[in-house]
Amino acid sequence: xxxxxRQALVWDYAPAPEATDHLRLRDRYGLFIAGEFxxxxxxxxEPSVNPASEEPIAEVAWAGPADVRRAVEVARAAQxxxxxxxxxxxxxxxxxxxxxxxxxxxxxxxxxxxxxGKPLRESRxxxxxxxxxxxxxxxxxxxxxxxxxxxxxVAPLGVVAQIVPWNFPLLMAAWKLAPxxxxxxxxxxxxxETTPLTSLLLAEICQEAxxxxxxxxxxxxxxxxxxxxxxxxxxxxxxxxxxxxxxxDIQAALAGRDIxxxxxxxxxxxxxxxxxxxxxxxxxxxxxxxxFNQGHVCCAGSRLLVQESVAEEVIAKLWARxxxxxxxxxxxxxxxxxxxxxxxxLERIEELVRAGEDEGAVRRSVACELPxxxxxxxxxxxxxxxxxxRIAVEEIFGPVVSVLTFRxxxxxxxKANNSVYGLAxxxxxxxxxxxxxxxxxxxxxxxxxxTYNHFDPTAAFGGYKESGFGREGGPAGLRPYLRVVR
Amino acid sequence: xxxxxxxxxxxxxxxxxxxxxxxxxxxxxxEINIPRASRKDVRDAVAAARKAQARWAALTAYNRxxxxxxAAEALESRRAQIEAVLSEDGAGGGEAVAELDAACDVLVHxxxxxxxxxxxxxxxxxxxxxxxxxxxxxxxxxxxxVAADRPALLGLVAELAPxxxxxxxxxAVxxxxxxxxxxxxxxxxxxxxxxxxxxxxxxxxxxxxxxALGAHRDLNAIVDVSADAELGAExxxxxxxxxKRASHHPVAGSYEQATEPALERIAxxxxxxxxxxxxxx
Numbered sequence: 001x002x003x004x005x006r007q008a009l010v011w012d013y014a015p016a017p018e019a020t021d022h023l024r025l026r027d028r029y030g031l032f033i034a035g036e037f038x039x040x041x042x043x044x045x046e047p048s049v050n051p052a053s054e055e056p057i058a059e060v061a062w063a064g065p066a067d068v069r070r071a072v073e074v075a076r077a078a079q080x081x082x083x084x085x086x087x088x089x090x091x092x093x094x095x096x097x098x099x100x101x102x103x104x105x106x107x108x109x110x111x112x113x114x115x116x117g118k119p120l121r122e123s124r125x126x127x128x129x130x131x132x133x134x135x136x137x138x139x140x141x142x143x144x145x146x147x148x149x150x151x152x153x154v155a156p157l158g159v160v161a162q163i164v165p166w167n168f169p170l171l172m173a174a175w176k177l178a179p180x181x182x183x184x185x186x187x188x189x190x191x192x193e194t195t196p197l198t199s200l201l202l203a204e205i206c207q208e209a210x211x212x213x214x215x216x217x218x219x220x221x222x223x224x225x226x227x228x229x230x231x232x233x234x235x236x237x238x239x240x241x242x243x244x245x246x247x248x249d250i251q252a253a254l255a256g257r258d259i260x261x262x263x264x265x266x267x268x269x270x271x272x273x274x275x276x277x278x279x280x281x282x283x284x285x286x287x288x289x290x291x292f293n294q295g296h297v298c299c300a301g302s303r304l305l306v307q308e309s310v311a312e313e314v315i316a317k318l319w320a321r322x323x324x325x326x327x328x329x330x331x332x333x334x335x336x337x338x339x340x341x342x343x344x345x346l347e348r349i350e351e352l353v354r355a356g357e358d359e360g361a362v363r364r365s366v367a368c369e370l371p372x373x374x375x376x377x378x379x380x381x382x383x384x385x386x387x388x389x390r391i392a393v394e395e396i397f398g399p400v401v402s403v404l405t406f407r408x409x410x411x412x413x414x415k416a417n418n419s420v421y422g423l424a425x426x427x428x429x430x431x432x433x434x435x436x437x438x439x440x441x442x443x444x445x446x447x448x449x450x451t452y453n454h455f456d457p458t459a460a461f462g463g464y465k466e467s468g469f470g471r472e473g474g475p476a477g478l479r480p481y482l483r484v485v486r
Numbered sequence: 487x488x489x490x491x492x493x494x495x496x497x498x499x500x501x502x503x504x505x506x507x508x509x510x511x512x513x514x515x516x517e518i519n520i521p522r523a524s525r526k527d528v529r530d531a532v533a534a535a536r537k538a539q540a541r542w543a544a545l546t547a548y549n550r551x552x553x554x555x556x557a558a559e560a561l562e563s564r565r566a567q568i569e570a571v572l573s574e575d576g577a578g579g580g581e582a583v584a585e586l587d588a589a590c591d592v593l594v595h596x597x598x599x600x601x602x603x604x605x606x607x608x609x610x611x612x613x614x615x616x617x618x619x620x621x622x623x624x625x626x627x628x629x630x631x632v633a634a635d636r637p638a639l640l641g642l643v644a645e646l647a648p649x650x651x652x653x654x655x656x657x658a659v660x661x662x663x664x665x666x667x668x669x670x671x672x673x674x675x676x677x678x679x680x681x682x683x684x685x686x687x688x689x690x691x692x693x694x695x696x697x698a699l700g701a702h703r704d705l706n707a708i709v710d711v712s713a714d715a716e717l718g719a720e721x722x723x724x725x726x727x728x729x730k731r732a733s734h735h736p737v738a739g740s741y742e743q744a745t746e747p748a749l750e751r752i753a754x755x756x757x758x759x760x761x762x763x764x765x766x767x
Contacts, residue, residue: 151749248726449761459613484747
């Protein structure tokens with residue numbers, strides 16, 4: 001009997017779109033201040049657009065300076081009462097929020113995917129469960145603050161202004177609000193202009209949880225709203241996640257003012273593959289590191305450093321794997337890479353990719369069919385990248401990986417650390433001693449061995465150098481929201 | 487015939503060497519000339535600190551603790567001379583003695599922190615997946631200090647000691663009105679086995695050296711104890727350029743004030759690193 005060589009499977013998945021009929025989205029959302037939705041002082045409503053279809057989903061009020069002032073006043077008035085609640089009572093409100101997020105998980109996941117373009121698989125399995133987990137974790141801290149900061153009597157800061165990005169809208173809101181509330185602060189959250197909807201659903205959840213009015217305000221808007229918020233008299237702290245450029249502006253705007261600040265900014269994180277790594281596993285990790293959430297991840301493994309001896313194999317396997325990524329409808333449960341969040345971000349990605357080609361790196365983009373409407377960018381790999389190329393230095397924030405090579409462990413460490421950023425890094429090796437040595441030598445806030453983009457509410461996250469300062473997660477995440485009394 | 491005294495030439499302390507300002511300038515302090523550091527001296531000092539920092543941080547915590555303890559020993563053994571200088575420069579009525587007592591004790595206090603801060607600030611994270619995840623403090627890197635004007639020695643030591651205990655290298659602008667005690671203290675540091683460049687001390691004018699230090703792009707953090715609101719705001723603005731960690735401390739005038747918020751002082755000059763290592767996967 002002769003056995004025919006197996007033919008390559010040419011077979012496509014049937015579409016498997018998630019249903020949207022259970023959504024309860026309103027046509028129009030106001031500003032969430034003092035426990036209710038309000039018209040802005042100067043009426044301005046902007047559509048929040050689905051980046052996969054360019055269709056408007058709902059109209060959202062944008063806050064102006066008068067609304068910001070009002071929200072700060074309300075938050076100031078509410079703060080002493082919130083802080084005076086026994087910790088266990090504050091905890092129970094926050095536990096309620098965690099539970100309500102779990103109960104409304106499907107609705108939140110679908111909304112997140114509609115509003116931001118990320119694959120449903122990710123919003124369903126990562127964003128929403130982690131958001132609930134963060135509230136659950138910090139709820140438990142509310143009556144244990146004196147154990148969170150060793151040997152210190154602590155007090156809340158007061159009113160905190162929090163600005164979150166569009167890449168993980170609800171999750172970043174959770175990272176910001178959960179510790180702030182647990183510590184007894186009241187909070188004003190500004191979601192990103194392109195992804196306000198899950199924050200507004202969170203406002204509804206605050207109502208359902210019967211959170212005392214004024215403890216949380218949600219003020220959608222663009223950079224102008226954020227600028228007004230960080231400059232508003234009466235705030236005690238600013239927490240910002242976003243680009244280094246905006247972080248720099250905020251830090252400068254707070255100069256000379258006694259306002260606490262934490263910044264979680266950009267990155268150009270190195271993902272380092274050593275020759276002794278399990279290569280197939282590493283390739284999966286590279287894919288997760290850079291194509292997770294279309295590469296719209298501050299800690300994305302966007303600089304792939306591969307040891308020369310295995311570079312050819314890794315690049316070949318990575319390219320083959322990239323060809324099997326399913327790009328398209330974010331609502332489809334089989335989609336790996338969804339829509340780019342906005343036209344502006346797509347432009348930024350295209351500009352940097354052009355720069356990569358102009359500077360002489362070799363580009364390979366997956367030849368996949370992209371939908372006609374919406375914002376899309378095919379998974380892309382650059383080889384022959386020099387460490388001075390813009391695509392090796394600047395944050396692209398898209399599904400684009402730049403591959404560099406190294407010969408020795410020392411060279412890998414030097415190349416990985418050769419960045420103004422220092423947010424995260426990955427190490428792929430099965431040698432324990434090497435992994436610990438390299439992890440220790442990397443100037444980055446998070447180092448993953450044989451995994452990537454792994455988050456947990458108990459584990460601190462935050463950057464070195466120009467990736468920002470302050471930590472979110474675990475007991476370290478309490479400190480930015482407390483002052484030491486004595 | 488009375489013997490002619492051998493006078494001391496006061497110098498900057500950069501990269502482990504005692505040097506004049508590269509600018510050749512000095513400001514008179516009574517009959518003594520104090521070097522007036524230039525922007526170039528600031529750059530040299532930051533470069534020396536950057537070069538030294540990794541080696542300092544790589545020493546064992548036990549070793550760093552012993553070196554800081556030795557700095558206290560060296561200061562204690564020179565205290566008579568430094569007390570005299572402090573008194574001449576305006577710390578009268580037992581102040582100089584109290585200041586030396588406190589400065590030595592502050593160094594001893596922080597020497598004891600080096601091998602404890604990882605256990606106190608770090609820990610294992612109980613993550614919900616099969617990983618050993620732990621978070622540990624690491625030094626921020628190169629720290630700039632604009633020291634208090636008075637107390638001239640304790641005000642410097644109170645900021646220097648926590649920065650060093652955390653494993654940072656330091657460039658400090660010392661007291662403007664009484665710089666001699668700090669520059670004498672450099673000699674104590676020079677015999678403490680502190681690797682060259684880990685501490686760099688500059689005398690000069692705040693408007694010139696303070697701002698040049700704050701503007702340096704290879705500085706990771708700036709600690710301002712100038713008590714000058716305008717300068718503080720300018721240092722904040724300069725810090726924003728490269729996302730430096732900026733803090734403003736009240737002047738530490740006693741052992742208690744220099745040590746009571748010890749852990750916060752150290753923590754502000756560290757970065758928490760979270761490492762994830764697989765367990766059985």
